[in-house]
Amino acid sequence: DAGVTQSPTHLIKTRGQQVTLRCSPKSGHDTVSWYQQALGQGPQFIFQYYEEEERQRGNFPDRFSGHQFPNYSSELNVNALLLGDSALYLCASRLIATNEKLFFGSGTQLSVL
Amino acid sequence: ILNVEQSPQSLHVQEGDSTNFTCSFPSSNFYALHWYRWETAKSPEALFVMTLNGDEKKKGRISATLNTKEGYSYLYIKGSQPEDSATYLCAFYGTASKLTFGTGTRLQVTL
Numbered sequence: 445d446a447g448v449t450q451s452p453t454h455l456i457k458t459r460g461q462q463v464t465l466r467c468s469p470k471s472g473h474d475t476v477s478w479y480q481q482a483l484g485q486g487p488q489f490i491f492q493y494y495e496e497e498e499r500q501r502g503n504f505p506d507r508f509s510g511h512q513f514p515n516y517s518s519e520l521n522v523n524a525l526l527l528g529d530s531a532l533y534l535c536a537s538r539l540i541a542t543n544e545k546l547f548f549g550s551g552t553q554l555s556v557l
Numbered sequence: 558i559l560n561v562e563q564s565p566q567s568l569h570v571q572e573g574d575s576t577n578f579t580c581s582f583p584s585s586n587f588y589a590l591h592w593y594r595w596e597t598a599k600s601p602e603a604l605f606v607m608t609l610n611g612d613e614k615k616k617g618r619i620s621a622t623l624n625t626k627e628g629y630s631y632l633y634i635k636g637s638q639p640e641d642s643a644t645y646l647c648a649f650y651g652t653a654s655k656l657t658f659g660t661g662t663r664l665q666v667t668l
Binding site: 447448477479484485486487488489492499500502534544545546547548549550551 | 591600602655656
C-alpha cells in the first residue's frame, strides 16, 4: 500500500517562473491538502481539495493555485515565483468523512534563485 | 489569525531522561488537536488525534493530555531514547476545517 508520494523531490527555479508540484494520496484517501514549510516555521496551510474542488484556503495569494484529478491526485501551481517562495512543500491526504490523522508525503524542496 | 504556540523551541536531553512539551491553542471553536513527529529526512508522522477535553492518549513511551477549556496539550516522553530525536509538531483543527500548526519543539536525545 503506497503512502503519499510527491514529485519532484527537489526543484530549482528562478524568480518569475512558474512551477507545478505533484502529489498522489494514500490509497483510499479522497482529500488532499498542501502545506508550505519555511525555515523556522511550522507547516502553513495553503489549501485543501476534495471532489476536485478547493474547499478551504489559507492566507496565500492567488499565485498559488491547485487542482485535483478524478483519481484524487493533486497539483500545486505557483506562478510568478518570488525568492520568498523557497520552502519545503508538503502534501497530506486523509478521508474527508473522518477526523483521522493526516498522512504526509516527504515533500518537494523548492529553491527560487 | 489562529495562534498555536509550542514550547520549548528546542530541547536537549540525555538518554533515559523524561521530558515534556507544551502546545497552546485557541480554546474556542475547537474540533481536534493533532500531534506529529517529524524525523529528519522523513515525512511527518501522526502520533495522536485528540478530541475530548481531558483526553489522554498513549503510544509506547509517549503520552499526551488535552485541556480544551484552557487551550493546552502536553506531550510526555518517558525514558527518552536517541531514536526519539525529532521535531514534535502540534496542530489545532478548528471549525474552519483546516489544521494550524505550531512551530514545533526540536528534541535531541544523546547517549
